[in-house]
Amino acid sequence: MKRPTIADIARRAGVSKGAVSYALNGQPGVSEATRARIMAIAQEIGWRPNLAARSLSGARADAIGLVLCRPARFLGVEPFFMELISGIEGELAASSCALMLQVVPDHETEIAVYRRWWGEGRVDGAILVDLHADDPRVPVVERLGMPAVVTGHPSGAGSLTAVWSDEAAVMREVIEYLAALGHRRVARVAGLPGLLHTRIRDEAFAEVCAESGVSEHQVVHTDYTGEQGARATRRLLSSRSRPTAIVYDNDIMAVAGLSVAQEMRLDVPSELSIVGWDDSALSQVVRPALTAVTRDIPACGAHAAQTLLRLIASGERGSHEGPSARLLPRGSTAPAGRDRTVSHVP
Amino acid sequence: MKRPTIADIARRAGVSKGAVSYALNGQPGVSEATRARIMAIAQEIGWRPNLAARSLSGARADAIGLVLCRPARFLGVEPFFMELISGIEGELAASSCALMLQVVPDHETEIAVYRRWWGEGRVDGAILVDLHADDPRVPVVERLGMPAVVTGHPSGAGSLTAVWSDEAAVMREVIEYLAALGHRRVARVAGLPGLLHTRIRDEAFAEVCAESGVSEHQVVHTDYTGEQGARATRRLLSSRSRPTAIVYDNDIMAVAGLSVAQEMRLDVPSELSIVGWDDSALSQVVRPALTAVTRDIPACGAHAAQTLLRLIASGERGSHEGPSARLLPRGSTAPAGRDRTVSHVP
DNA sequence: AAATTTCACTGAACCGTATCAGCGCCCTCT
DNA sequence: AGAGGGCGCTGATACGGTTCAGTGAAATTT
Numbered sequence: 001m002k003r004p005t006i007a008d009i010a011r012r013a014g015v016s017k018g019a020v021s022y023a024l025n026g027q028p029g030v031s032e033a034t035r036a037r038i039m040a041i042a043q044e045i046g047w048r049p050n051l052a053a054r055s056l057s058g059a060r061a062d063a064i065g066l067v068l069c070r071p072a073r074f075l076g077v078e079p080f081f082m083e084l085i086s087g088i089e090g091e092l093a094a095s096s097c098a099l100m101l102q103v104v105p106d107h108e109t110e111i112a113v114y115r116r117w118w119g120e121g122r123v124d125g126a127i128l129v130d131l132h133a134d135d136p137r138v139p140v141v142e143r144l145g146m147p148a149v150v151t152g153h154p155s156g157a158g159s160l161t162a163v164w165s166d167e168a169a170v171m172r173e174v175i176e177y178l179a180a181l182g183h184r185r186v187a188r189v190a191g192l193p194g195l196l197h198t199r200i201r202d203e204a205f206a207e208v209c210a211e212s213g214v215s216e217h218q219v220v221h222t223d224y225t226g227e228q229g230a231r232a233t234r235r236l237l238s239s240r241s242r243p244t245a246i247v248y249d250n251d252i253m254a255v256a257g258l259s260v261a262q263e264m265r266l267d268v269p270s271e272l273s274i275v276g277w278d279d280s281a282l283s284q285v286v287r288p289a290l291t292a293v294t295r296d297i298p299a300c301g302a303h304a305a306q307t308l309l310r311l312i313a314s315g316e317r318g319s320h321e322g323p324s325a326r327l328l329p330r331g332s333t334a335p336a337g338r339d340r341t342v343s344h345v346p
Numbered sequence: 347m348k349r350p351t352i353a354d355i356a357r358r359a360g361v362s363k364g365a366v367s368y369a370l371n372g373q374p375g376v377s378e379a380t381r382a383r384i385m386a387i388a389q390e391i392g393w394r395p396n397l398a399a400r401s402l403s404g405a406r407a408d409a410i411g412l413v414l415c416r417p418a419r420f421l422g423v424e425p426f427f428m429e430l431i432s433g434i435e436g437e438l439a440a441s442s443c444a445l446m447l448q449v450v451p452d453h454e455t456e457i458a459v460y461r462r463w464w465g466e467g468r469v470d471g472a473i474l475v476d477l478h479a480d481d482p483r484v485p486v487v488e489r490l491g492m493p494a495v496v497t498g499h500p501s502g503a504g505s506l507t508a509v510w511s512d513e514a515a516v517m518r519e520v521i522e523y524l525a526a527l528g529h530r531r532v533a534r535v536a537g538l539p540g541l542l543h544t545r546i547r548d549e550a551f552a553e554v555c556a557e558s559g560v561s562e563h564q565v566v567h568t569d570y571t572g573e574q575g576a577r578a579t580r581r582l583l584s585s586r587s588r589p590t591a592i593v594y595d596n597d598i599m600a601v602a603g604l605s606v607a608q609e610m611r612l613d614v615p616s617e618l619s620i621v622g623w624d625d626s627a628l629s630q631v632v633r634p635a636l637t638a639v640t641r642d643i644p645a646c647g648a649h650a651a652q653t654l655l656r657l658i659a660s661g662e663r664g665s666h667e668g669p670s671a672r673l674l675p676r677g678s679t680a681p682a683g684r685d686r687t688v689s690h691v692p
Numbered sequence: 693a694a695a696t697t698t699c700a701c702t703g704a705a706c707c708g709t710a711t712c713a714g715c716g717c718c719c720t721c722t
Numbered sequence: 723a724g725a726g727g728g729c730g731c732t733g734a735t736a737c738g739g740t741t742c743a744g745t746g747a748a749a750t751t752t
Contacts, residue, residue, distance in 0.1 A: 048465030053738035076425035119394030399708030
């Protein structure tokens with residue numbers, strides 16, 4: 001019992017294959033009566049278009065690609081990607097477009113994957129995440145001519161379409177908020193230094209700190225893991241003039257930082273304020289709940305997917321800003337306390 | 347500048363398309379000299395097999411499917427899936443097989459996706475996760491004839507190949523450990539009651555508790571979110587004879603539970619022991635670090651993928667056990683204390 | 693009424709690969 | 723020397739769709 005083809009339908013309907021193709025694709029060229037008859041037969045015998053045959057005839061592959069380039073063990077930790085994916089999915093489902101996913105260890109492999117996918121006609125386009133400064137993927141994808149949407153600042157996206165959110169503006173919001181609370185020594189536990197958004201945040205951090213009277217500010221770069229977040233925090237809190245507030249680049253490090261503070265008998269928020277980034281369920285589960293920069297990540301994914309689908313369908317280029325982030329104060333931030341080092345027990 | 351095809355190679359090599367096909371696929375039928383020449387030309391002009399054409403000619407689709415059926419907002423929370431995916435990927439990469447991912451809201455949609463993927467020839471098989479009791483997907487996939495590997499107990503997998511780990515044995519390990527520490531009132535904050543592994547754990551929990559002298563034991567079912575984990579914990583800890591130990595079905599709920607305990611001024615572990623499940627980075631980041639059931643999830647994914655690839659390649663059926671889980675004691679469990687309700691401050 | 697257009701449909705070509713039957717050719721065996 | 727067999731290759735066909743040029747009949751225009 002083979003899978004039915006349009007030839008089977010044509011035979012049963014007593015028409016040609018061509019007519020069946022027109023009928024099933026809503027093309028003009030058949031009468032409404034014939035169309036209905038053909039549709040009914042297709043339905044009855046359970047016909048489905050063979051994707052391979054369809055894309056062989058020059059049509060879409062009906063799939064887009066997403067490559068994640070982080071070591072496997074770090075991926076699970078960050079809710080970010082899973083949320084992004086579910087957002088992308090939501091948009092794709094409507095167009096019955098599939099998502100091809102691959103996890104790779106480095107950019108070289110990632111580029112090879114794009115080459116293969118595009119060469120094999122497996123995808124119609126791709127979403128590039130984790131944009132780096134001078135990202136090597138950009139020129140390659142440009143040269144391939146593969147439609148692509150980059151999530152990150154347009155300055156690094158070359159001629160590719162970018163969707164981004166204004167990281168600098170949010171950083172300003174965060175620092176001015178902390179400054180207003182009286183914090184004058186603020187540290188930042190940042191993510192991978194190679195990432196473009198890390199650099200943008202770094203710059204904005206330094207600039208706004210200087211402007212807002214945050215006299216002492218420093219940045220520690222990490223690999224986003226809780227472990228490194230904890231270590232950075234321990235070091236910061238052990239220094240002679242320890243910060244009264246720390247801004248983390250993701251949730252897991254913020255939670256790790258909170259634990260370290262508690263371990264060191266520093267009360268959060270009275271003795272140390274903590275701000276997380278890319279707010280997830282995690283931030284709300286710990287005590288105190290974390291003040292965090294929050295962003296609708298699924299919506300970002302959906303926005304990127306939508307932009308890519310439009311780019312594929314109609315060649316519509318042009319970068320535009322996606323859902324923006326904002327600071328959501330919760331219990332982990334408070335006015336800067338007096339400078340004391342004794343332990344505080346509630 | 348079109349993508350090169352085997353016809354281009356044939357022209358340049360002065361042979362027929364057939365010869366080129368044999369050469370490139372390592373089939374007999376061409377001399378080694380010709381093969382080498384053809385390979386060199388293919389390399390030179392950057393030829394890649396067109397996936398669509400290849401699978402149209404009856405070959406593989408070179409992709410397997412994975413459908414995740416949980417509400418989008420819960421997905422990000424659980425590191426589980428992302429780790430599973432990276433494990434699967436690791437195995438697939440070696441066979442240059444792709445992963446098609448889809449996130450759906452319910453089983454009905456999930457089944458429709460399998461129908462479509464298989465009908466369209468988009469995948470060669472699929473990995474089914476989150477096996478339910480009387481899972482409606484199993485008979486459908488069986489009938490479709492799509493190769494599939496189910497992650498879950500064989501009792502629910504019908505004739506499909508299952509890869510599983512012995513949940514009951516681990517539950518025994520956990521409960522006997524707690525019993526040995528003197529705990530006599532143990533609660534379990536479980537996941538979705540419909541999932542097969544939830545039922546298996548439920549049963550094992552009740553059975554082993556009874557055997558080990560854990561006189562009071564109860565189960566609360568949740569949806570795996572931190573929120574419900576917190577609520578369940580609050581209720582358990584407010585009851586008249588509150589448990590001295592709680593076993594959670596995932597990490598995020600365990601962390602939420604820990605926070606609730608701290609909020610209620612119960613010391614962990616001296617007044618309340620906490621055990622998590624599916625140990626992730628999260629467990630190690632909080633204070634005290636969580637005692638947890640740990641399992642190499644990427645390895646589970648790799649194992650499932652490998653089993654599926656074998657099933658596709660050689661029809662090799664037969665369920666077998668995957669990487670097993672074990673209890674990893676950390677700081678959140680301790681001997682059951684005296685029964686006191688006053689707050690404990692270190 | 694003749695000319696033209698529109699409509700509904702047919703038949704064939706085409707996409708890029710895999711595969712099969714067949715065909716010389718050379719080598720080996722008797 | 724003739725039969726037999728394997729090697730190396732060719733040419734054709736299949737896979738399941740899409741698409742385009744063409745065709746006969748009906749409808750519309752002139």
